[in-house]
Structure formats: structure tokens, C-alpha cells
Amino acid sequence: MNWLGYCRVGVLVPSLLWVALVGGLLLLAPNAQADDFPEYRLKVAFLYNFSLFTEWPAEVGPTLQFCLQGTDPFGRDLDALQGKPVGARSLQVQRKAGNDSLKGCHIVFIAASALERLPRVLDEVRGLPVLLVADSPGAAGQGVMLNLSVAQNNKISFEANLLAARTAHLQLSSKLLRLATEVIQ
Structure with missing residues (x-):
């Protein structure tokens, strides 16, 4: 089983969610060293x-288009998401150049290299069921729904912008929100 196979936490009880998201990756992988799971490999799991x-609206259809905006910090690790099941849907990965349209994207990761384009991205997806994710300081306050960061103890954490998610007609699980370091209401 590959590393992403260890990341499926949909069947775990809520109290184990945090372990599955962060520490569980290392604990469940046989003979894994911390170096085996660098920052962006863990972020792919997140x-x-x-x-x-x-929770995605029915209008989204059977495929969730995951789009990367900006310089790719993930490399081949992101390709592991290709075809992965999300409930009855599956993920498809696309890398978008700076001026490419995000039409048809359902999840958009805005790389740090593209953060200056955030206002344009927000305008383009306004009112659409698009989950915006970043890993840049202050991004959640600017309208990104989930913003990843690395804490002082080298653990990955995230903040959630519940207002932005609701505006996009997306429902973030309470299990997920309980793990956020901050929830913007």
C-alpha cells in the first residue's frame, strides 16, 4: 500500500482523526522515518x-477537479491523488499556469508563488462550489477556506474560514473544524 493509502480517515472515529491526519501517517507506515514524509507529501495527505x-453539492457531479495554481511545490506526490475516491466521486489533478482559467475546478490549491493572484482567483470562483486551499500566512483571512501551516513543533496545522466555505455552498465537516487551529466564522 502506498503512503496515501494510510491517509484515508473517513472510517476512523473523530478522536482518531488528528492521529490519522498527522501522526498516524508515521505510526501506520511500516518502518517509516520522519524523513520519509516531507512537508509537501504530508500536505497532499491533508x-x-x-x-x-x-460536503459537495450534487451539481458537482462524479469528478472533483483538483487544480494547482502557481509553481508546483508537491512534485510527483500530488499525482498520487489522481483517481482517488472521494465518496462516490473521484479526484482528477490539473496543474494550471498563472493565467489559466479555473473553470471546472472544485478544489484549488493556491501555491505561495500565486498568492498575488488571490483576488483574481476569488473573483473567478465567487459563488461556485470551489474549495480554496493555500499554505500562506493570512490566506484564510483573505478568503481561502483552508490554510495550511507548519507549527513551531514541525506539525502541520490549518485554519478554516467557515464563512468563505458557506459562501461557496460547501459544508466543512465538524470533525474537520474541530482540528483547525482557528475557525473564522
């Missing part, structure tokens, strides 16, 4: 779990 713990 992205997958974000998709699992988001």
Missing part, C-alpha cells in the same frame, strides 16, 4: 482528507 471531509 488535501485529500480535506476533500473527504467537505
Whole structure:
């Protein structure tokens, strides 16, 4: 089983969610060293779990288009999401150049290199069921729904912008919100 297979936490009880999202990756992987799971590989696991713990409107259809905006910090690790199940849907990965349209995207990761484009991205997806994710300081306060960060203890954490998610007609699971370091209402 690959590393992403260890990341499916949809069947775990809420009290185990945090372990599955962060520490569980290392604990469940046989003979895993911390170096085996660098920052962006772990962030890919978080992205997958974000998709699992988001309720999508029926209009989205059978495929969730995951779009990366900006310079790719994930490399081949992001390709592991290709075809992964999200409930009855599956993920498809697309890398978008700076001026490419985000039409048809359902999850958009805005890389740090593209953060200056955030106002344009927000305008383009306004009112659409698009989960915006970033890993840049202050991004949640600017309208990104989930913003990843690395805490002082080298653990990955995230903040959630519940107001932005509701505006996009997305429902973030209470299980997910309980793990956020901050929830913007």
C-alpha cells in the first residue's frame, strides 16, 4: 500500500482523526522515518482528507477537479491523488499556469508563488462550489477556506474560514473544524 493509502480517515472515529491526519501517517507506515514524509507529501495527505471531509453539492457531479495554481511545490506526490475516491466521486489533478482559467475546478490549491493572484482567483470562483486551499500566512483571512501551516513543533496545522466555505455552498465537516487551529466564522 502506498503512503496515501494510510491517509484515508473517513472510517476512523473523530478522536482518531488528528492521529490519522498527522501522526498516524508515521505510526501506520511500516518502518517509516520522519524523513520519509516531507512537508509537501504530508500536505497532499491533508488535501485529500480535506476533500473527504467537505460536503459537495450534487451539481458537482462524479469528478472533483483538483487544480494547482502557481509553481508546483508537491512534485510527483500530488499525482498520487489522481483517481482517488472521494465518496462516490473521484479526484482528477490539473496543474494550471498563472493565467489559466479555473473553470471546472472544485478544489484549488493556491501555491505561495500565486498568492498575488488571490483576488483574481476569488473573483473567478465567487459563488461556485470551489474549495480554496493555500499554505500562506493570512490566506484564510483573505478568503481561502483552508490554510495550511507548519507549527513551531514541525506539525502541520490549518485554519478554516467557515464563512468563505458557506459562501461557496460547501459544508466543512465538524470533525474537520474541530482540528483547525482557528475557525473564522
